[in-house]
Amino acid sequence: MIKKVTLFSFLFFSFFLVSAQTQQEMVEKIVNEAENNSQLEKIAHELLDVVGPRLVGTPQMKNAHDWAVKKYSNWDISARNEEWGKWKGWERGITHIDLVSPRIQSLEGRQLAWSPSTGKKPLTAEVVILPEAKDSLDFLEKIKSVKGKFVLVSMPEQTGRPDENWEEWATEETFEKMKSERDSLNSLWDEKMKKTGHSRRELPKALENAGAAGIISSYWSKGFGVNKVFSAYTEKIPTIDLSLEDYGLLYRLAEYGDKPEIRVTAESKELGEVPTFNTIAEIKGTEKPEEYVILSAHFDSWDGATGATDNGTGTIVMMETMRILKKLYPNPKRTILVGHWGSEEQGLNGSRAFVKDHPEIVENVQALFNQDNGTGRVVNISGNGFLNAYDYLGDWLYEVPDNVSKHIETNFPGTPGRGGSDYASFVAAGAPAFNLSSLSWNYWNYTWHTNRDTYDKIVFDEVRNNVILTAVLAYMASEDPETTSREKIKLPKSKRSGEQMSWPEARDAERAGMLDD
Structure with a gap:
């Protein structure tokens, strides 16, 4: 009996060492690929300089969706554009404004x-x-x-x-x-x-x-x-x-x-009712294909500039992460899915529609990682009110290289996010979704929804930092032998009203944007 126990302990310890060594090797490969073979600048150029701004309902938004599907196809990643609603179609033309008097x-x-x-x-x-x-x-x-x-x-x-x-x-x-x-x-x-x-x-x-x-x-x-x-x-x-x-x-x-008199040329076209989409890409899981690790970033932007930090940077982080994982980790245990959501700017519409239309996926989310707010390195992650989030998210973060993780403050268990970005659509449905919140770099004044949100505002070293973080988290979430807990904290009473706070409720998208009834 003693020999059997000893043999079992030895085999278990050997498995643990091999597993830890495999994880360490994969993390090193991810870091090497992200730092020495980065495609971020090229992806950003194609998205921001060539495709341009991505206002919902415009041909440029559809061009962006089609470009993303083709890009994923080039990396041998399955991708599709998934229609979820309609929007008022519009296309920007030339604007020229001149003072002509005095x-x-x-x-x-x-x-x-x-x-x-x-x-x-x-x-x-x-x-x-x-x-x-x-x-x-x-x-x-x-x-x-x-x-x-x-x-x-x-x-x-x-x-x-x-x-x-x-x-x-x-x-x-x-x-x-x-x-x-x-x-x-x-x-x-x-x-x-x-x-x-x-x-x-x-x-x-x-x-x-x-x-x-x-x-x-x-x-x-x-x-x-x-x-x-x-x-x-x-x-x-x-x-x-x-x-x-x-x-x-x-x-x-x-x-x-x-x-004063001005002369204005403001050319534009109204295009009637047009479809609106999410772009979905995935690397199919091998052991637990019906469980999902989701990478999340909204794809649309306002069009005063090109939406570089809102949310071009989140978009290219997720695309580069998928490229790296497909190259280094082509057979994940769980399915790794990326959602490039449409019409986030008008109320999280793309992600809300996905949550409503795909309950079978939402019910089996291992974890979702969302990035939205600018070009800075990620500095904060909240447990979003999931009671046991520290147990698994803490383990995954432990494997992230120190030069990346040292910047990050965590808040466990935190409270559920109720808006602001697409992770909140999944939190409302009870799925463990986490926002990778980044350093400001004057985001709110200089780039958020402004006429200056352009390619040159991207700090690519910071974005590469976020690719490493996201790729390691996705890999660890996929490999984790345990399914993540969805147990929620008991919310406190509101300090403002004194009433018992409740978990946010899932809401459907606006599926007929700016269209008359």
Whole structure:
């Protein structure tokens, strides 16, 4: 009996050593491939410079999906575009904006997403400031003055310098004075908007109905030369966004009575109802093919720039990870699936649709790893309220090279994510999904949804760091002999309301985006 126990112990110990050695060798191979044969720059160039921005409902979004399927096919990875809904189709054309009076100057700006077109013939008109009114009834009378004119609907910024620039160079008194004046201007503008009787979304439509030639807005992002760029709310007249500097120029000219005129070309096409997709690729598992390790990144972007850090970087991390795993680990124990989700920017729609349409996959998720927020190295991972997440995620992170893992803070068990990125769609359905949250690199001011979110903002060494992390986590999750626990923490009472908090509920996608009923 003693000999049998000894033999069993020896075999078990030998198996453990071989397994640990195999894991270490695989991690070393992943690091070597990621660092010495990286395809990140090439993938990023093709996606960002050639395909370009990826606004839902545009031909460029469909081009991106088709490009990804072809790219995966080149790596011998099975991939498909999976339709989940419809969207209002639209295609951006040329935008050109010129000040033509009282002097000539080309202005920096662009039409907003889904803006109506001026047609191929430029539209020239005077620029006026949003009328001042005593109340909503008075505004109904004052708004008649905008007929045939471009209307400035945003508050002019007092300064185009970010606060950090003032902190570095201004005296304390000057800085405090500027902030006080800015607060006063914000309050006055909010009051002006309130007196129109319209929300910021409703106002452009009201001006359109009053006969305005077009809408001019400027949504400064609190950084040098950066604006947030979103969507238009007009149906017949163009809506353009101007840089802080050029918006301020037009505002001052109008305010001082110089009667500025601009000439605008804003070409675009409305394409009716178009299908919208997720791109799904997978490396089939050999031992547990019906269990899934999912790599997750939203594919769409706003189109003020090319969506480099939101979410080009997350996309190329997942694509490069799949390339490496297919090359080094072509026969995983569990199926490794990547989801490139559509229409995240309008409410996590692609991932919500996938969760709703594929319960058989969601029920068998071993782990999901999502990356979204910019070009920085991953510095935080939360257990998202899964009680035992530390037991398995901690083991997997232990195998990540120290120069990668040393930057990462963990929060176990954490609380369930309720939005913000696509991992939340899976958390709501009870699947163990984790967000690989990265260092800011001024993401919120300079690249998130801005006109400056371009290839040159990518820090490729940081992104390579994230590829190594993701590839090792995916490998370890696939190899783990245990199926991960889905047990949830007991949520506390809300400090704000005093009521018992509940787990977020899974929601379906918006499957007919911007389409009339």
